[in-house]
Amino acid sequence: MSLEKIAGLEQEYAIQVEQARYFDPVEMSYLVVDSFNREHQIIWDYVKETPLADARGFSERGDEIQISQKENYKVNNLLGNGARLYVDHAHPEFSTAECRNVYDLIAFDKAGELIMNMASEGASQRLPAGQEIRIYKNNTDHKGNTYGTHENYLVQTSMYDRLFPALNQPPELILKHLVPFLVTRQIFCGAGKVGSENRTGPVDYQISQRADFFESVVGGQTTFCRPIVNSRDEPHADRRYFRRLHVIAGDANLTEFSTFLKIGTMQLILRMLEDGFLKESLELDQPVQAMVNVSHDITCRKPVKLLDGRQFSPVEIQRRFMEAAEDYCASGMVEPDDSMLCVLKEWRSVLDDLAEDPDRLYRKIDWVVKKWLIERLRAKKNLPWRDPRVKRIDIQYHDINREKGLYYILEREGQVERIFEDDKLIHYFLKHPPSDTRAFFRSRCITQYTDQVLMANWDVITFKTGRSVHKVIPLQDPRKGTEAHVGDLLDNSPDIRTLFENLEDRQHASAMERVKG
Amino acid sequence: MEKQEHQRHKKKAEEEKTLPGDHVSEEGEKIEKKLEKLDQLIDEALEENEESAERRAQEFVDEFKQKGGE
Numbered sequence: 001m002s003l004e005k006i007a008g009l010e011q012e013y014a015i016q017v018e019q020a021r022y023f024d025p026v027e028m029s030y031l032v033v034d035s036f037n038r039e040h041q042i043i044w045d046y047v048k049e050t051p052l053a054d055a056r057g058f059s060e061r062g063d064e065i066q067i068s069q070k071e072n073y074k075v076n077n078l079l080g081n082g083a084r085l086y087v088d089h090a091h092p093e094f095s096t097a098e099c100r101n102v103y104d105l106i107a108f109d110k111a112g113e114l115i116m117n118m119a120s121e122g123a124s125q126r127l128p129a130g131q132e133i134r135i136y137k138n139n140t141d142h143k144g145n146t147y148g149t150h151e152n153y154l155v156q157t158s159m160y161d162r163l164f165p166a167l168n169q170p171p172e173l174i175l176k177h178l179v180p181f182l183v184t185r186q187i188f189c190g191a192g193k194v195g196s197e198n199r200t201g202p203v204d205y206q207i208s209q210r211a212d213f214f215e216s217v218v219g220g221q222t223t224f225c226r227p228i229v230n231s232r233d234e235p236h237a238d239r240r241y242f243r244r245l246h247v248i249a250g251d252a253n254l255t256e257f258s259t260f261l262k263i264g265t266m267q268l269i270l271r272m273l274e275d276g277f278l279k280e281s282l283e284l285d286q287p288v289q290a291m292v293n294v295s296h297d298i299t300c301r302k303p304v305k306l307l308d309g310r311q312f313s314p315v316e317i318q319r320r321f322m323e324a325a326e327d328y329c330a331s332g333m334v335e336p337d338d339s340m341l342c343v344l345k346e347w348r349s350v351l352d353d354l355a356e357d358p359d360r361l362y363r364k365i366d367w368v369v370k371k372w373l374i375e376r377l378r379a380k381k382n383l384p385w386r387d388p389r390v391k392r393i394d395i396q397y398h399d400i401n402r403e404k405g406l407y408y409i410l411e412r413e414g415q416v417e418r419i420f421e422d423d424k425l426i427h428y429f430l431k432h433p434p435s436d437t438r439a440f441f442r443s444r445c446i447t448q449y450t451d452q453v454l455m456a457n458w459d460v461i462t463f464k465t466g467r468s469v470h471k472v473i474p475l476q477d478p479r480k481g482t483e484a485h486v487g488d489l490l491d492n493s494p495d496i497r498t499l500f501e502n503l504e505d506r507q508h509a510s511a512m513e514r515v516k517g
Numbered sequence: 518m519e520k521q522e523h524q525r526h527k528k529k530a531e532e533e534k535t536l537p538g539d540h541v542s543e544e545g546e547k548i549e550k551k552l553e554k555l556d557q558l559i560d561e562a563l564e565e566n567e568e569s570a571e572r573r574a575q576e577f578v579d580e581f582k583q584k585g586g587e
Contacts, residue, residue: 012586012587014581014583015583016580025584089584089585089587090583090584091584141581141582141583142578142581145583146585146586146587147583147585147586147587148586148587150587222587223585223587226587248587373559376556377556377559380556381565387571388571388574388575389565389570389571389574391574391578392574392577392578393563395577395578395581396562396563404562405562406559406562409555409559409562410555413554413555413558414551
């Protein structure tokens with residue numbers, strides 16, 4: 001039986017400083033991270049970070065992370081809602097807390113935008129008069145530099161091992177299912193881009209920000225020879241049972257619908273893979289080239305060639321996955337909740353629209369919304385595609401400032417459809433974690449025992465219990481540490497001494513239960 | 518014949534009465550106004566009202582340089 005797909009999103013934001021002749025993006029990113037609610041001295045625990053480990057059983061060569069405590073504090077800001085605000089390369093980055101359902105994740109991702117806005121406003125006040133930091137949620141500077149929007153999904157170790165067999169065996173599940181799904185899903189979760197990069201051939205407008213940058217099919221690396229499927233083996237959980245699938249082939253979305261479909265459909269695909277439900281091989285003949293071709297075809301109709309010689313449009317390939325998911329939800333192998341049923345309904349509806357006329361989605365799907373806006377302004381001002389004003393529209397669509405960002409102007413004026421009726425859930429996640437994952441425990445420890453927490457990571461919290469005595473609470477199961485699981489315990493533990501006592505009592509009681517059983 | 522003609526006129530008049538012409542034009546005007554407002558807001562955000570809009574857009578695009586990430 002498949003695992004519930006607890007998921008998270010990481011967004012590397014673009015950073016600019018208005019009215020500055022020169023600025024260092026790394027220093028500016030530090031300033032942004034330091035300008036949001038610095039209420040504690042907690043640092044990030046890098047001990048269990050293994051970015052060089054590959055799921056296929058080896059490690060890429062490279063330096064292990066070595067960072068001083070001072071630098072660590074400068075780079076990281078652990079937030080009270082269970083999220084992480086930090087500097088990655090030359091970008092401020094926000095990683096959401098672990099979310100159990102797709103609605104929470106959309107709202108948390110949006111809360112991340114608001115946090116980034118508040119942080120950049122605070123940072124701007126620390127700059128010389130007239131200078132202002134601007135933050136963009138996109139994936140390219142249109143000059144060949146890309147930065148990521150990554151998704152993380154909790155998967156079973158048994159399925160993960162089947163996804164990534166040893167190097168001498170073909171990764172069949174990846175080739176037959178995951179790659180064709182990722183290559184074609186851009187048609188509903190691409191963020192749209194004017195022009196092309198990375199020598200992929202000229203085009204006025206394409207579906208994805210990222211498609212031009214993928215150069216291999218599977219790999220552990222993310223900064224060169226970028227793979228469609230990333231094999232970085234960093235579970236952030238008990239690796240005997242859980243792994244994290246780190247998905248790097250996705251765009252930065254602004255519309256709630258694109259994020260909803262991006263996450264919701266991927267959750268269904270992974271559950272079907274875990275339950276062995278996907279049977280039909282849709283292995284692509286040339287996956288890397290297909291990624292570009294699908295993105296460069298805004299009609300969504302040009303056929304993609306499969307290894308077995310069949311040819312399907314991207315919509316037809318997605319329709320096969322969608323119909324398999326419908327069968328899966330009706331099969332009794334899974335109890336579909338409301339969000340899964342809603343994903344299925346929207347998936348079908350969006351594919352119908354894409355097959356008929358993609359422009360119908362001008363209020364829902366990022367690349368179509370942006371295209372509608374650009375074409376409207378091009379027609380009004382008689383602008384050719386190469387006019388810099390067109391590219392500026394593309395970039396400014398992604399400005400997360402609610403007054404200046406073009407997406408947010410469209411949203412405010414009712415020009416885009418939303419998943420949420422209001423911003424209540426988004427504002428809730430500014431300060432609170434999801435209550436139904438281990439993020440709840442992390443968040444409560446950070447806010448309740450602030451001075452006693454030395455450091456934390458996704459799956460561990462280290463407490464200071466004496467001058468040189470540290471105690472560790474592992475969070476190895478992302479499904480535990482929920483409000484239902486530890487809410488009472490935390491309420492009844494005013495300090496960490498009682499927390500550890502209560503935990504010991506609980507462990508003792510649980511062991512006794514097992515003995516009795 | 519005359520009676521038939523009269524019936525046709527009567528039917529046409531009734532159809533005209535029920536045609537949503539007025540309503541449509543009212544709706545159309547509303548949409549047009551909404552889009553005009555939207556254009557204005559977008560223009561303001563893009564500083565498009567200035568004569569130097571193209572040059573400023575070029576500067577904006579040129580200055581938008583990021584380092585690779587991930």
